[in-house]
Amino acid sequence: MTGISPMRRWQAAALDAIRLAWREPDSNPLACGCPGSGKTLLGTTAAKLGIDDYGHGLVLAISPSVNVKENWKTGFEDIGLLPNAKVSNETLKGRRDYGESLIGDFNTICITYAQLAKEPALFAEMMRRYNGMVIADEPHHADENETFGRALNLVAEAASRRLALTGTPFNTRGRSLSMVPSVEDVVSGGSRIRRAIPTYSYSYGDAISEKVCRPVEFITVMGRGQVTYRSLLNQITWDRVVDLAKANKTDRLSPLLDPDGDFMLEMLETGIKTLLDIQKTDNRAGLLIAVADTTEGRDVSRVLRHLLAANNAWSHLTVAEVFHDTPGAHDRLTQLRHDRTDIVIAVRMISEGVDIPRLRVGVYATNYLTRLFLIQLIGRFIRWEARLDDYQFAKMVIPAHTLLLEWAREIEDLISHALIPEEGDDNSGSDGGPASEIIDRISQVTGIGAILRGDQEADISLASDFFNRLPEYVGRIPDLMATTIERVYREQGITPPPGPSNQNPINRPPRRSNARNDNTNLVRRIVRMMAQNGEADEDAYRNVNTQANRAVGIRRVDDLTSDAELIRRAEFLRRWLIALTRGEPWLPL
Secondary structure (H helix, E strand, O other): OOOOOOOOHHHHHHHHHHHHHOOOOOOOOEEEEOOOOOHHHHHHHHHHHHHHHHOOOOEEEEEOOHHHHHHHHHHHHHOOOOEEOOOOHHHHHHHHHOOOOOOOOOOEEEEEHHHHHHOHHHHHHHHHHOOOEEEEEOHHHOEOOOHHHHHHHHHHHHOOEEEEEEOOOOOOOOOOEOOOOEEEEEOOOOOEEEEEOOOEEEOHHHHHHOOOEOOEEEEEEEEEEEEEEEEOOOOOEEEEEEEHHHOOOOOOOHHHOOOOOHHHHHHHHHHHHHHHHHHOOOOOOEEEEEEOOHHHHHHHHHHHHHHHHOOOOOOOOOEEEEOOOOOOHHHHHHHHOOOOOOEEEEOOOOOOOOOOOOEEEEEEEOOOOOHHHHHHHHOOOOEOOOOOOOOOOEEEEEEOOHHHHHHHHHHHHHHHHOEEEOOOOOOOOOOOOOOEEEEEEEEEEEEEEEEEOOOOEOOHHHHHHHHHHOHHHOOOOOHHHHHHHHHHHHHOOOOOOOOOOOOOOOOOOOOOOHHHHHHHHHHHHHHHHHHOOOOOHHHHHHHHHHHHHHHHOOOOOOOOOOHHHHHHHHHHHHHHHHHHHHOOOOOOO
C-alpha cells in the first residue's frame, strides 16, 4: 500500500490483528480505542487495505452524526481514497432504477446510521454488487433489537468484510450491539453484563503513557437542590429534593441545574477560573459547557454573559453557542478547531467524533446521566497536542453525583476491559413525570472537591499549598503532579522552595449571592402568575416587593441587605408562589 499516513504503534498493531481476523470467513473484528486515540486513521488505513489488497470496490463508512461523517470523508481524502459524503438515498435509488452505477468514480461512501436505516436493503445491494466492505463507527448506536442495529446487521451480512471501531463498546441498556461480538457474563453481586470481545483494545491508560492522550482531572461540585413540580392533570404541586452528600444513585441532576441557581453559578465560575489558569500557558485553550437542551443552553448563555460582563478580569472572554438550530452549526464546529473562541456552549453535538483538540476544560451542566455520555464527552478534552509540552492535561467540572464519581474513577478500567454494563435508562428525564411542569428550582453549593486519575482521591490542600507558593506553575502542570511533589516534600522533610516575592495575587470576583438571585427569580414567577389574573406587571412587581420587604422588616433590598434577610425574604416569596400555584387564598400580611 502507498500513500498511508504515519501510524502510531497501537494503530499498526491493531491493523495487524484486524488482518489476521479477516482470514476467518464472516469475522467481525472489533477495535476498541479510547476516545481521542486516533481510531479514524486506523479505519481509513484498513479501508485502503481493503481496496488495494483485497479488491473491494466500495467501502461504506457508517457514522453516528453528520459531523463524524465529514471527519471520515476528510480522513479518506488524506489517505488517497475517493469519498462521497453527500449522496442521498433518492439519488442511489434513481441510479439503481435506471441501471446506472451506484458509486460513480467514488470508492468510499460515508453515511449516517439514520440514512442507513431508511433504506438498508439499498445499501445491502451495494455491498453485494461491489464486493463491499463496511466500517461501523461507534456501533453503540446500533442496538441489535432496534432500527439502527437491524439495518446494520442487514448490510453486514451482505458485505465481504466488516470492521467495527469504538471507544465505548456498550450502550445505556446493556444489550447486544450489531457487529460487536460479545458474551453474557455475571459479575459479583449477580449483576449481568455483556462483555465485548475486542480484536484489539487500546486503553486510556496506555494512551496517556504513550502521549497519545492527555490525562483528565475532575473537579467535583457538591450541592443540594430542590425543584417544585405542578401536575398538569390536577394542579397538585410537590417537591423533589436532591442532596449530593447522600450519595443516592437514583437522584437526578435537574434540581441542581437551574441556570440562575447557586450550583450552576459555582460550576460556571469554577470552569472560567480553571480556563484562565490554563490559558496562562496555552492561550488557545478553550472551555466547553455541555447543557441539557437548547432552552437550557440559551439560559446558561445569558447567565454566563452576564457573569463575564460583571467581572473585569473575565470580560475579554468570547462565547459561542452551537445548537442544532444554530445557522451553519456544522461549519461553526469546524471553525472552532482553528479560531480563538474561549467558551463554547453546546448540547450533544460535541459528544463524539468531533475533533477540537484545543478544548482543555469541560463543565458537565447537563442532566444526561450515563456512563456512555460522560466518556464520550471526556473524549473531547484528552486529545494530545504536539504544540504543547509533555505536562499537558485537561480538567472536567462535574456535579458530585455518586454515579458520575463512580464512572470518573473507573474510566481507565472501563475501556481496557471492554465491559458492557446493564445500567438502565439515561436518567435524564423529569422527576415529575410526563404530565407535570417545573415551577420552581433552588440550589446551593456545599463543597468543592477533586478526583485525580482513576481512584486516586485528591488532597486538594496539598496542590493548593504548592500553587500558592509557586504560582508560576498554575495551569502549567496538573494538580496530581503538584500534589505528588508536595507530598514528597512533606514525607521526606524537605523544605519546599519559596515562590517569587513579587507575585501578585489573582483577583477573584466576589461570589454572587444565591439568596439575592432567588428573590429576583421568585418575584418574577409570582408576577407571572398574577398576570394571569389580569394584574398589570408594574403594579404586581410593586405589590410583591412591598409585601416581601414588610415580611422581613426592611424598607427595600439594596447592596447592604444581609444574606439572612434575603434568605427569610426568599422563603416568604416561595410560600407565596406555592400558594398561587395551588390556587389557595394568600394573605401575605
